[in-house]
Amino acid sequence: MARVIELHKSVTESNDRDAEALRNELKERGVLLINLMSSPGSGKTTLLSRTISDINDELPIAVLEADIESDVDAVKIEALGAKSIQVHTDGMCHMDAGMTREGLFGMDLSGTKIAFLENVGNLICPAEFDTGAHKNVMILSVPEGDDKPLKYPLMFSMCDALIITKMDTKDFFTFDLDTCISHVKKLNPDIFIFPVSAKTGDGMKEWEEYLKKEVF
Template sequence: MKIIELKETITASNDRDAEVLRNRLADSKCLLINLMASPGAGKTTLLERTIKDLNGRYRIGIIEADIDSDVDARRLSLLGVKAVQAHTDGMCHMDAGMTKTALEELGFDDLDLIFLENVGNLICPAEFDTGAGRNVMILSVPEGDDKPLKYPLMFTKSDVLLITKIDTKSVFDFDFDKCRERAKKLNPDITIFEVSAKTGEGMEAWLEWLTGQTDQWI
Protein backbone atom coordinates (compact mmCIF):
# COMPACT_ATOMS: atom_id res chain seq x y z
CA MET A 1 0.00 0.00 0.00
CA LYS A 2 1.17 3.48 -0.69
CA ILE A 3 -0.16 6.85 0.33
CA ILE A 4 -1.62 9.02 -2.38
CA GLU A 5 -2.19 12.66 -1.44
CA LEU A 6 -5.29 14.12 -2.99
CA LYS A 7 -6.48 17.43 -1.49
CA GLU A 8 -9.59 17.17 -3.63
CA THR A 9 -13.04 18.28 -2.44
CA ILE A 10 -15.38 15.49 -1.64
CA THR A 11 -17.83 16.39 -4.40
CA ALA A 12 -15.14 16.78 -7.08
CA SER A 13 -16.67 14.12 -9.36
CA ASN A 14 -20.05 15.84 -9.17
CA ASP A 15 -18.51 19.25 -9.87
CA ARG A 16 -16.86 17.86 -13.01
CA ASP A 17 -20.09 16.19 -14.20
CA ALA A 18 -21.96 19.45 -13.59
CA GLU A 19 -19.50 21.46 -15.66
CA VAL A 20 -19.80 19.03 -18.57
CA LEU A 21 -23.60 19.24 -18.39
CA ARG A 22 -23.55 23.05 -18.22
CA ASN A 23 -21.43 23.21 -21.37
CA ARG A 24 -23.69 20.74 -23.15
CA LEU A 25 -26.74 22.86 -22.32
CA ALA A 26 -24.98 26.03 -23.41
CA ASP A 27 -24.14 24.37 -26.75
CA SER A 28 -27.77 23.51 -27.35
CA LYS A 29 -28.82 27.03 -26.29
CA CYS A 30 -30.97 25.94 -23.42
CA LEU A 31 -31.06 27.65 -20.02
CA LEU A 32 -31.52 25.33 -17.04
CA ILE A 33 -32.74 27.01 -13.87
CA ASN A 34 -32.36 25.16 -10.60
CA LEU A 35 -35.23 26.17 -8.34
CA MET A 36 -34.67 25.47 -4.65
CA ALA A 37 -36.86 26.01 -1.59
CA SER A 38 -38.26 24.29 1.47
CA PRO A 39 -41.34 22.05 1.17
CA GLY A 40 -44.48 24.16 0.88
CA ALA A 41 -42.71 27.38 -0.12
CA GLY A 42 -44.78 27.37 -3.30
CA LYS A 43 -42.31 26.26 -5.98
CA THR A 44 -44.94 24.59 -8.14
CA THR A 45 -47.43 27.45 -7.76
CA LEU A 46 -44.76 29.99 -8.70
CA LEU A 47 -43.80 27.90 -11.72
CA GLU A 48 -47.43 27.65 -12.83
CA ARG A 49 -47.84 31.41 -12.64
CA THR A 50 -44.50 32.07 -14.35
CA ILE A 51 -45.31 29.71 -17.23
CA LYS A 52 -48.76 31.27 -17.71
CA ASP A 53 -47.31 34.80 -17.65
CA LEU A 54 -44.59 33.91 -20.18
CA ASN A 55 -47.51 33.12 -22.45
CA GLY A 56 -45.75 30.84 -24.92
CA ARG A 57 -42.69 33.06 -25.36
CA TYR A 58 -40.28 30.13 -24.91
CA ARG A 59 -40.32 26.38 -25.37
CA ILE A 60 -40.32 25.28 -21.74
CA GLY A 61 -39.49 22.01 -20.02
CA ILE A 62 -39.87 21.02 -16.38
CA ILE A 63 -38.04 18.49 -14.27
CA GLU A 64 -39.87 17.77 -11.05
CA ALA A 65 -37.59 16.21 -8.48
CA ASP A 66 -39.27 14.49 -5.57
CA ILE A 67 -38.47 11.58 -3.39
CA ASP A 68 -41.71 9.97 -4.56
CA SER A 69 -44.97 10.58 -6.50
CA ASP A 70 -45.64 12.49 -9.71
CA VAL A 71 -48.37 14.91 -8.57
CA ASP A 72 -46.29 18.01 -9.42
CA ALA A 73 -45.31 16.81 -12.90
CA ARG A 74 -48.93 16.02 -13.72
CA ARG A 75 -50.05 19.40 -12.39
CA LEU A 76 -47.54 21.26 -14.60
CA SER A 77 -48.07 19.17 -17.72
CA LEU A 78 -51.65 20.51 -17.72
CA LEU A 79 -50.12 23.85 -18.81
CA GLY A 80 -48.92 22.31 -22.05
CA VAL A 81 -45.22 22.25 -21.18
CA LYS A 82 -43.03 19.18 -21.36
CA ALA A 83 -42.60 17.75 -17.86
CA VAL A 84 -40.82 14.74 -16.43
CA GLN A 85 -40.71 13.43 -12.90
CA ALA A 86 -37.28 12.59 -11.53
CA HIS A 87 -37.26 10.34 -8.50
CA THR A 88 -34.27 10.74 -6.25
CA ASP A 89 -34.74 7.32 -4.61
CA GLY A 90 -34.81 8.72 -1.12
CA MET A 91 -32.00 11.24 -1.60
CA CYS A 92 -32.60 14.74 -0.35
CA HIS A 93 -31.19 16.58 -3.37
CA MET A 94 -30.54 16.40 -7.12
CA ASP A 95 -26.97 16.06 -8.32
CA ALA A 96 -25.47 16.43 -11.78
CA GLY A 97 -25.84 12.73 -12.62
CA MET A 98 -29.54 12.61 -11.73
CA THR A 99 -30.14 15.89 -13.58
CA LYS A 100 -28.46 14.52 -16.69
CA THR A 101 -30.63 11.40 -16.65
CA ALA A 102 -33.78 13.52 -16.25
CA LEU A 103 -32.70 15.93 -19.01
CA GLU A 104 -32.12 13.05 -21.39
CA GLU A 105 -35.55 11.67 -20.60
CA LEU A 106 -37.08 15.11 -21.17
CA GLY A 107 -35.06 15.80 -24.32
CA PHE A 108 -33.75 19.36 -24.51
CA ASP A 109 -32.77 19.92 -28.15
CA ASP A 110 -36.08 21.62 -28.86
CA LEU A 111 -36.33 23.57 -25.59
CA ASP A 112 -35.21 27.11 -24.63
CA LEU A 113 -35.83 27.12 -20.90
CA ILE A 114 -35.94 24.29 -18.39
CA PHE A 115 -36.86 24.55 -14.73
CA LEU A 116 -35.50 21.95 -12.37
CA GLU A 117 -37.74 21.93 -9.33
CA ASN A 118 -35.28 20.54 -6.80
CA VAL A 119 -36.28 18.50 -3.74
CA GLY A 120 -37.91 20.68 -1.06
CA ASN A 121 -34.99 21.28 1.30
CA LEU A 122 -32.79 24.28 2.11
CA ILE A 123 -29.66 22.32 2.99
CA CYS A 124 -28.38 19.60 0.64
CA PRO A 125 -29.52 21.01 -2.72
CA ALA A 126 -27.16 23.93 -2.09
CA GLU A 127 -24.18 21.59 -1.77
CA PHE A 128 -24.55 19.75 -5.06
CA ASP A 129 -24.05 21.49 -8.37
CA THR A 130 -26.74 20.28 -10.77
CA GLY A 131 -25.17 21.77 -13.88
CA ALA A 132 -27.81 24.52 -14.00
CA GLY A 133 -26.99 27.87 -15.60
CA ARG A 134 -28.70 29.81 -12.82
CA ASN A 135 -29.73 29.00 -9.25
CA VAL A 136 -32.92 30.53 -7.91
CA MET A 137 -34.22 30.09 -4.39
CA ILE A 138 -37.63 30.79 -2.97
CA LEU A 139 -38.31 31.95 0.56
CA SER A 140 -41.99 32.38 1.39
CA VAL A 141 -43.18 34.98 3.90
CA PRO A 142 -44.64 32.42 6.37
CA GLU A 143 -41.18 30.81 6.71
CA GLY A 144 -39.70 33.92 8.32
CA ASP A 145 -36.97 36.50 7.67
CA ASP A 146 -34.38 34.62 9.74
CA LYS A 147 -33.72 31.89 7.17
CA PRO A 148 -30.50 33.50 5.82
CA LEU A 149 -29.08 33.12 9.33
CA LYS A 150 -30.07 29.47 9.54
CA TYR A 151 -29.28 28.22 6.02
CA PRO A 152 -26.46 30.48 4.84
CA LEU A 153 -25.10 28.21 2.08
CA MET A 154 -28.37 28.26 0.14
CA PHE A 155 -28.26 32.08 0.02
CA THR A 156 -24.58 32.05 -0.91
CA LYS A 157 -25.14 29.73 -3.87
CA SER A 158 -28.26 31.39 -5.32
CA ASP A 159 -28.26 34.03 -8.06
CA VAL A 160 -31.80 35.07 -7.21
CA LEU A 161 -33.87 35.12 -4.05
CA LEU A 162 -37.61 35.19 -4.64
CA ILE A 163 -39.55 36.22 -1.55
CA THR A 164 -42.97 34.75 -2.27
CA LYS A 165 -46.49 34.76 -0.81
CA ILE A 166 -46.19 38.51 -0.13
CA ASP A 167 -49.99 38.64 -0.19
CA THR A 168 -49.83 37.09 3.31
CA LYS A 169 -47.54 39.72 4.82
CA SER A 170 -50.27 41.33 6.94
CA VAL A 171 -50.56 38.17 9.06
CA PHE A 172 -46.86 37.38 9.49
CA ASP A 173 -44.05 39.38 11.13
CA PHE A 174 -41.74 39.18 8.15
CA ASP A 175 -39.23 42.03 8.10
CA PHE A 176 -38.38 42.56 4.42
CA ASP A 177 -35.52 44.99 5.09
CA LYS A 178 -33.89 42.64 7.58
CA CYS A 179 -34.24 39.68 5.24
CA ARG A 180 -32.68 41.64 2.36
CA GLU A 181 -29.84 42.84 4.55
CA ARG A 182 -29.12 39.32 5.82
CA ALA A 183 -29.18 37.79 2.33
CA LYS A 184 -27.00 40.56 0.85
CA LYS A 185 -24.48 40.16 3.63
CA LEU A 186 -24.04 36.51 2.69
CA ASN A 187 -24.11 37.15 -1.03
CA PRO A 188 -23.71 40.76 -2.23
CA ASP A 189 -24.50 39.70 -5.83
CA ILE A 190 -27.87 38.09 -5.08
CA THR A 191 -30.84 39.65 -6.90
CA ILE A 192 -33.97 39.84 -4.77
CA PHE A 193 -37.60 39.99 -5.92
CA GLU A 194 -40.76 40.13 -3.83
CA VAL A 195 -43.67 38.40 -5.50
CA SER A 196 -47.07 36.86 -5.04
CA ALA A 197 -47.92 34.10 -7.50
CA LYS A 198 -51.51 34.34 -6.28
CA THR A 199 -52.19 38.04 -6.92
CA GLY A 200 -49.44 38.58 -9.51
CA GLU A 201 -47.88 41.42 -7.47
CA GLY A 202 -44.18 41.82 -8.25
CA MET A 203 -44.22 39.17 -10.99
CA GLU A 204 -43.24 41.70 -13.64
CA ALA A 205 -39.72 42.34 -12.28
CA TRP A 206 -39.05 38.61 -11.86
CA LEU A 207 -40.24 37.92 -15.42
CA GLU A 208 -38.08 40.72 -16.73
CA TRP A 209 -35.02 39.13 -15.10
CA LEU A 210 -36.02 35.70 -16.38
CA THR A 211 -36.58 36.76 -19.99
CA GLY A 212 -33.36 38.80 -19.91
CA GLN A 213 -31.38 35.75 -18.82
CA THR A 214 -33.10 33.40 -21.26
CA ASP A 215 -32.64 35.75 -24.22
CA GLN A 216 -28.93 35.99 -23.42
CA TRP A 217 -28.68 32.23 -23.32
CA ILE A 218 -30.62 31.17 -26.43
Protein backbone atom coordinates in the same frame (compact mmCIF):
# COMPACT_ATOMS: atom_id res chain seq x y z
CA MET B 1 2.87 -6.71 -0.78
CA ALA B 2 0.81 -3.58 -0.48
CA ARG B 3 1.31 -0.10 -1.82
CA VAL B 4 -0.26 3.29 -1.30
CA ILE B 5 -1.76 5.36 -4.09
CA GLU B 6 -2.18 9.04 -3.26
CA LEU B 7 -5.27 10.79 -4.56
CA HIS B 8 -5.61 14.11 -2.68
CA LYS B 9 -8.89 14.64 -4.40
CA SER B 10 -11.95 16.50 -3.20
CA VAL B 11 -15.02 14.31 -2.89
CA THR B 12 -17.11 16.75 -4.94
CA GLU B 13 -14.51 16.97 -7.73
CA SER B 14 -16.11 14.37 -10.03
CA ASN B 15 -19.53 15.96 -9.62
CA ASP B 16 -18.09 19.42 -10.27
CA ARG B 17 -16.61 18.15 -13.53
CA ASP B 18 -19.88 16.51 -14.62
CA ALA B 19 -21.74 19.71 -13.72
CA GLU B 20 -19.44 21.88 -15.82
CA ALA B 21 -19.84 19.54 -18.81
CA LEU B 22 -23.64 19.60 -18.50
CA ARG B 23 -23.67 23.39 -18.19
CA ASN B 24 -21.67 23.78 -21.41
CA GLU B 25 -23.70 21.23 -23.31
CA LEU B 26 -27.02 22.88 -22.39
CA LYS B 27 -25.68 26.30 -23.36
CA GLU B 28 -24.76 24.95 -26.79
CA ARG B 29 -28.31 23.66 -27.15
CA GLY B 30 -29.66 27.05 -26.10
CA VAL B 31 -31.30 25.76 -22.92
CA LEU B 32 -31.02 27.84 -19.74
CA LEU B 33 -31.06 25.55 -16.68
CA ILE B 34 -32.36 27.05 -13.44
CA ASN B 35 -31.90 25.13 -10.19
CA LEU B 36 -34.85 26.02 -7.94
CA MET B 37 -34.34 25.33 -4.26
CA SER B 38 -36.58 25.86 -1.25
CA SER B 39 -38.15 24.33 1.83
CA PRO B 40 -41.16 22.10 1.24
CA GLY B 41 -44.37 24.10 0.93
CA SER B 42 -42.76 27.37 -0.13
CA GLY B 43 -44.94 27.66 -3.23
CA LYS B 44 -42.55 26.37 -5.90
CA THR B 45 -45.24 24.73 -8.00
CA THR B 46 -47.56 27.74 -7.78
CA LEU B 47 -44.71 30.04 -8.81
CA LEU B 48 -43.77 27.76 -11.71
CA SER B 49 -47.40 27.43 -12.83
CA ARG B 50 -47.77 31.21 -12.96
CA THR B 51 -44.43 31.62 -14.76
CA ILE B 52 -45.44 29.01 -17.32
CA SER B 53 -48.83 30.63 -17.93
CA ASP B 54 -47.12 33.99 -18.43
CA ILE B 55 -44.14 33.18 -20.66
CA ASN B 56 -44.33 29.60 -21.97
CA ASP B 57 -45.58 30.77 -25.41
CA GLU B 58 -42.59 33.04 -25.80
CA LEU B 59 -39.97 30.90 -24.03
CA PRO B 60 -40.96 27.21 -23.96
CA ILE B 61 -40.36 25.71 -20.53
CA ALA B 62 -39.49 22.21 -19.32
CA VAL B 63 -39.63 21.16 -15.68
CA LEU B 64 -37.62 18.43 -14.01
CA GLU B 65 -39.34 17.42 -10.77
CA ALA B 66 -37.15 15.90 -8.09
CA ASP B 67 -39.90 15.33 -5.55
CA ILE B 68 -40.53 11.65 -5.01
CA GLU B 69 -43.97 11.62 -3.45
CA SER B 70 -46.37 11.69 -6.37
CA ASP B 71 -46.85 13.07 -9.85
CA VAL B 72 -49.41 15.68 -8.80
CA ASP B 73 -47.02 18.52 -9.60
CA ALA B 74 -46.07 17.05 -12.96
CA VAL B 75 -49.74 16.76 -13.96
CA LYS B 76 -50.36 20.42 -13.03
CA ILE B 77 -47.33 21.59 -14.99
CA GLU B 78 -48.24 19.63 -18.11
CA ALA B 79 -51.83 20.87 -18.02
CA LEU B 80 -50.37 24.35 -18.52
CA GLY B 81 -48.54 23.32 -21.67
CA ALA B 82 -44.97 22.87 -20.40
CA LYS B 83 -42.98 19.66 -20.62
CA SER B 84 -42.24 17.85 -17.42
CA ILE B 85 -40.55 14.76 -16.09
CA GLN B 86 -40.38 13.27 -12.60
CA VAL B 87 -37.08 11.87 -11.36
CA HIS B 88 -36.46 9.64 -8.43
CA THR B 89 -33.61 10.56 -6.16
CA ASP B 90 -33.62 7.11 -4.53
CA GLY B 91 -33.85 8.67 -1.10
CA MET B 92 -30.97 11.11 -1.70
CA CYS B 93 -31.36 14.50 -0.07
CA HIS B 94 -30.20 16.44 -3.13
CA MET B 95 -29.80 16.25 -6.90
CA ASP B 96 -26.33 15.92 -8.38
CA ALA B 97 -25.17 16.62 -11.92
CA GLY B 98 -25.49 12.99 -13.05
CA MET B 99 -29.12 12.71 -11.94
CA THR B 100 -29.94 16.08 -13.48
CA ARG B 101 -28.43 15.04 -16.80
CA GLU B 102 -30.33 11.78 -16.84
CA GLY B 103 -33.62 13.51 -16.05
CA LEU B 104 -33.19 16.32 -18.56
CA PHE B 105 -32.19 14.11 -21.45
CA GLY B 106 -35.12 11.83 -20.64
CA MET B 107 -37.25 14.65 -22.05
CA ASP B 108 -37.44 15.94 -25.59
CA LEU B 109 -35.74 19.31 -25.16
CA SER B 110 -36.15 20.49 -28.74
CA GLY B 111 -37.52 24.03 -28.72
CA THR B 112 -37.05 24.36 -24.95
CA LYS B 113 -35.53 27.66 -23.86
CA ILE B 114 -35.74 27.34 -20.08
CA ALA B 115 -35.48 24.17 -18.00
CA PHE B 116 -36.31 24.34 -14.30
CA LEU B 117 -34.93 21.78 -11.91
CA GLU B 118 -37.30 21.57 -8.94
CA ASN B 119 -34.73 20.35 -6.44
CA VAL B 120 -35.54 18.31 -3.33
CA GLY B 121 -37.30 20.45 -0.70
CA ASN B 122 -34.36 21.05 1.63
CA LEU B 123 -32.20 24.11 2.32
CA ILE B 124 -29.00 22.35 3.34
CA CYS B 125 -27.83 19.54 1.08
CA PRO B 126 -28.78 20.97 -2.34
CA ALA B 127 -26.61 24.01 -1.57
CA GLU B 128 -23.49 21.86 -1.56
CA PHE B 129 -23.85 20.06 -4.87
CA ASP B 130 -23.46 21.65 -8.29
CA THR B 131 -26.23 20.37 -10.55
CA GLY B 132 -24.90 21.93 -13.74
CA ALA B 133 -27.42 24.78 -13.58
CA HIS B 134 -26.58 28.17 -15.09
CA LYS B 135 -28.42 29.97 -12.31
CA ASN B 136 -29.27 28.94 -8.75
CA VAL B 137 -32.50 30.42 -7.53
CA MET B 138 -33.95 30.11 -4.08
CA ILE B 139 -37.53 30.53 -2.95
CA LEU B 140 -38.42 31.81 0.50
CA SER B 141 -42.08 32.20 1.43
CA VAL B 142 -43.34 34.89 3.79
CA PRO B 143 -44.67 32.43 6.45
CA GLU B 144 -41.15 30.98 6.85
CA GLY B 145 -39.98 34.22 8.46
CA ASP B 146 -37.55 37.04 7.67
CA ASP B 147 -34.82 35.46 9.84
CA LYS B 148 -34.43 32.36 7.68
CA PRO B 149 -31.22 33.66 6.04
CA LEU B 150 -29.59 33.54 9.48
CA LYS B 151 -30.40 29.85 9.81
CA TYR B 152 -29.31 28.66 6.37
CA PRO B 153 -26.47 30.99 5.42
CA LEU B 154 -24.85 28.73 2.79
CA MET B 155 -27.99 28.47 0.70
CA PHE B 156 -28.49 32.24 0.65
CA SER B 157 -24.86 32.96 -0.08
CA MET B 158 -24.59 30.67 -3.12
CA CYS B 159 -27.76 31.74 -4.98
CA ASP B 160 -27.93 34.13 -7.92
CA ALA B 161 -31.51 35.15 -7.17
CA LEU B 162 -34.03 34.94 -4.34
CA ILE B 163 -37.77 34.93 -4.89
CA ILE B 164 -39.84 35.87 -1.85
CA THR B 165 -43.24 34.26 -2.42
CA LYS B 166 -46.69 34.66 -0.84
CA MET B 167 -46.20 38.42 -0.45
CA ASP B 168 -50.00 38.77 -0.39
CA THR B 169 -49.95 37.13 3.08
CA LYS B 170 -47.38 39.41 4.68
CA ASP B 171 -49.91 41.30 6.83
CA PHE B 172 -50.78 38.06 8.61
CA PHE B 173 -47.21 37.23 9.58
CA THR B 174 -44.45 39.11 11.36
CA PHE B 175 -42.41 39.31 8.20
CA ASP B 176 -40.45 42.47 7.52
CA LEU B 177 -39.26 42.66 3.92
CA ASP B 178 -36.50 45.20 4.62
CA THR B 179 -35.11 43.11 7.50
CA CYS B 180 -35.12 40.03 5.29
CA ILE B 181 -33.38 41.84 2.43
CA SER B 182 -30.71 43.24 4.73
CA HIS B 183 -29.95 39.77 6.18
CA VAL B 184 -29.66 38.35 2.67
CA LYS B 185 -27.54 41.20 1.26
CA LYS B 186 -25.09 40.84 4.13
CA LEU B 187 -24.47 37.24 3.07
CA ASN B 188 -24.66 37.90 -0.65
CA PRO B 189 -24.39 41.52 -1.85
CA ASP B 190 -24.88 40.68 -5.56
CA ILE B 191 -28.07 38.63 -5.27
CA PHE B 192 -31.23 39.64 -7.18
CA ILE B 193 -34.33 39.69 -4.96
CA PHE B 194 -37.87 39.42 -6.31
CA PRO B 195 -40.78 39.76 -3.86
CA VAL B 196 -43.81 38.25 -5.60
CA SER B 197 -47.29 36.91 -5.17
CA ALA B 198 -47.87 34.17 -7.71
CA LYS B 199 -51.51 34.27 -6.65
CA THR B 200 -52.19 37.93 -7.48
CA GLY B 201 -49.39 38.25 -10.03
CA ASP B 202 -47.70 41.11 -8.17
CA GLY B 203 -43.96 41.25 -8.85
CA MET B 204 -44.04 38.41 -11.40
CA LYS B 205 -43.09 40.74 -14.22
CA GLU B 206 -39.68 41.58 -12.68
CA TRP B 207 -38.88 37.87 -12.16
CA GLU B 208 -39.90 37.05 -15.73
CA GLU B 209 -37.84 39.95 -17.10
CA TYR B 210 -34.84 38.48 -15.26
CA LEU B 211 -35.43 35.13 -16.99
CA LYS B 212 -35.79 36.80 -20.39
CA LYS B 213 -32.46 38.55 -19.88
CA GLU B 214 -30.69 35.33 -18.94
CA VAL B 215 -31.88 33.03 -21.79
CA PHE B 216 -29.38 32.14 -24.50
